[in-house]
Amino acid sequence: MDLLSIDSLTDEQIDGLLETADLFTRRGGGSTRYAGRIVFNLFYENSTRTLMSFAAAAARLGAVPLTLPVEQSSIKKGETLADTARTLNAMGPDALVMRHGEDGSVAEVAQLMDCPVLNAGDGTNEHPTQALLDALTLRQHFGRIEGLTVAICGDIRHSRVARSNRKLLERLGATVRLAGPPPLLPDDLPGGGAIDEAVRGADAVMMLRIQRERLAEELGDSPGEYLASYGLTVERLAQAAPHAVVLHPGPMNRGVEIADEIADHPRSLILRQVANGVAMRMAVLDLLLSA
């Protein structure tokens, strides 16, 4: 079994992952269950949270995480993605965690691997483990997902996080509102709107950074202008439900999509998301390694 998309999972598997990850957050400590197993990390794009939490998750399960330093690898000598995949497969890993800038590239590599492949983000397509850890964070805070209204705001067009979250949260019974600057709203994700409308009365507000590395041309807004027009400020958060919480998958650009005081606000669950990332990736690795 591979985890390429939220669509890779049945409803029962999603429920099981949320339960297992929740147990991992409360149990702490490690396990030797997967001693002797090897998890390869192949990241063609930068990462702090996803790479380190997959490595920590593998280690906490007793497996050995090994990360290919892409900048020092034979990829830089012109080796193709397919030949890199075949080369890594020949070494017999028990799982491959992969991030790449091209939509669908992780699925292509999965065709060449004999082990489970986990999508750690492919282009603008999907980032399923981020959505799963976000759902865990919301479920722990509210005790449920069903019936929640979640506003996802910012660069929706380039966001694999928004795409996976929308699929997962809607499957779990939440209402998802999308908002952002018109050039950053995609044609295939209809229903986007203004941030003030999206935030009004919402139970949770998830902010996304502008993915400048994927922009054909600059937006032209200064950071202060962006924050005033599209960012989450104290004034804007006050329009959400009184109990509303703030999420951000990271990395944050403080003072652009999120005001400094909101990032560190008591209602910010951003570091809880990071902590839950390890637990959810333990649950996901457990599911795939035990299959």
Ligand code: CP
């Ligand atoms: N949320 C997320 O994918 O962060 P990283 O790019 O740091 O892994």
